Amino acid sequence: MKKIEPFVFDKKIPLDEIDALIEMKKPILKFKDQKEERTKIEHQDIKAYLEKLPG
Known part of the structure; x- marks a missing residue:
């Protein structure tokens, strides 16, 4: 986990x-x-959803 701002973390x-x-x-x-x-x-639809996103 990396701290970005005082209350924002990236994991x-x-x-x-x-x-x-x-x-x-x-x-x-x-x-x-x-x-x-x-x-x-x-959960079972996440991969299909992400594949349809542009970019």
Whole structure:
């Protein structure tokens, strides 16, 4: 684990140890009045989700 800032740490975690990911989409600019969206990506779907991300 590496300390980045006073309360921020960086730690590498294998995908097999992640139970789920929470994707949060917070609207900005002219869309800021819209509701924030949260999506839970289950353990078995994480690899497929990451493969679809751009870049």
